[in-house]
Amino acid sequence: xxxxxxxxxxxxxxxxxxxxxxxxxxxxxxxxxxxxxxxxxxxxxxxxxxxxxxxxxxxxxxxxxxxxxxxxxxxxxxxxxxxx
Amino acid sequence: xxxxxxxxxxxxxxxxxxxxxxxxxxxxxxxxxxxxxxxxxxxxxxxxxxxxxxxxxxxxxxxxxxxxxxxxxxxxxxxxxxxxxxxxxxxxxxxxxxxxxxxxxxxxxxxxxxxxxxxxxxxxxxxxxxxxxxxxxxxxxxxxxxxxxxxxxxxxxxxxxxxxxxxxxxxxxxxxxxxxxxxxxxxxxxxxxxxxxxxxxxxxxxxxx
Numbered sequence: 001x002x003x004x005x006x007x008x009x010x011x012x013x014x015x016x017x018x019x020x021x022x023x024x025x026x027x028x029x030x031x032x033x034x035x036x037x038x039x040x041x042x043x044x045x046x047x048x049x050x051x052x053x054x055x056x057x058x059x060x061x062x063x064x065x066x067x068x069x070x071x072x073x074x075x076x077x078x079x080x081x082x083x084x
Numbered sequence: 085x086x087x088x089x090x091x092x093x094x095x096x097x098x099x100x101x102x103x104x105x106x107x108x109x110x111x112x113x114x115x116x117x118x119x120x121x122x123x124x125x126x127x128x129x130x131x132x133x134x135x136x137x138x139x140x141x142x143x144x145x146x147x148x149x150x151x152x153x154x155x156x157x158x159x160x161x162x163x164x165x166x167x168x169x170x171x172x173x174x175x176x177x178x179x180x181x182x183x184x185x186x187x188x189x190x191x192x193x194x195x196x197x198x199x200x201x202x203x204x205x206x207x208x209x210x211x212x213x214x215x216x217x218x219x220x221x222x223x224x225x226x227x228x229x230x231x232x233x234x235x236x237x238x239x240x241x242x243x244x245x246x247x248x249x250x251x252x253x254x255x256x257x258x259x260x261x262x263x264x265x266x267x268x269x270x271x272x273x274x275x276x277x278x279x280x281x282x283x284x285x286x287x288x289x290x291x292x293x
Contacts, residue, residue: 008207010197014190017274021255023266041212045192048213052281055221056230056249061113068130072108072137073101079141080099 007031012042016049089153096144108137111154114253115161117246118261121239122165132168136161151260158261191278214289226287233283237276244269245276 007015012035018024019032036042064072087095087103095103115136119129139160147156196211220226234242234250243262247253253261259269 008197009209010192010194010207013192013278014274016191017270017277021270021273023270039209041209044213048216048281048285049277051216051221052277052284053249055226055284056234056245056277056280057252058222059227059231059234059250061251062116064109064112068112068134069105069108071134073105075134075138076099076101076104076141079138080101084099 007035009035009039009042012036012039013045016046019046020049020053089149092153093144093147093149096141107153107157111157114247114251114261115158117251118158118161118243119165121243121262122162122169128168129165132161132165135168136164139164154257155260159263162262189275191274192282214285216284216288220288221284226284229283229287230280233280234276237279241272241276241279244272245280248273249277 012032015024015028015032019029024032036046092103092107112133115133116126116129119132119136120126123129123132136157140157143160147153151159196209198205198208198210200206202208234245237245240262244258244264247258247261248255255266255269258264259266262269264272
């Protein structure tokens, strides 16, 4: 059975990031984990937030284009010349 | 790269092009993502990144090491981007970046929970999260859905989730680069991840619950 008096599902989902970031105080952490232990819906939700982070992490960072890199290196050489 | 900040700064001041090229490449993606908070298009963001490096080189002699070099470079980027946006009189609500709590937003649609006065389970799931099948998560189309979901986020949320989850930065690095409080960084991250999760759930379960 879910202990609905401590923390509702609707409240729990708003604490998921605090939980994952280790930002819950001891009392909230206990309420969070107690609720989770008895609630399939919230366990699934937490799981999906972890999945979301993992899948977002597979996206490719924006690579530097060759043209931009050439321009930035040229800027460095110009700077070097102006300071020496 | 294994250079310490001090060694890196010394190398740059000494005109070490390899050291410079290494950080230009390593930080580029993050710089571009932060620039996009303040700029309307990718091409303006590209220009802001270019201008940032010119300013960094010009100010290198004045770098005192009170913050990390990376934080310092990102601060210069933010200033450059803001100046640029002001010059083009585009009204980007900078304040929204610093006080996300002014606009309350639920991570999950409130309609998916039972009412607060429900006799047995107030605030419990009425429509629990639907499955995210693993085999479809890794499909190319799903990644496009995620890219689009991130693109559709408010700029500050987009920046935080991009830096944390795409670029793999720590919370501290993000807070320093964007000058965010710990709480605001977390609120922005929470909303961003909540929206992307919802986009995934909706895409992978096209039938209404």
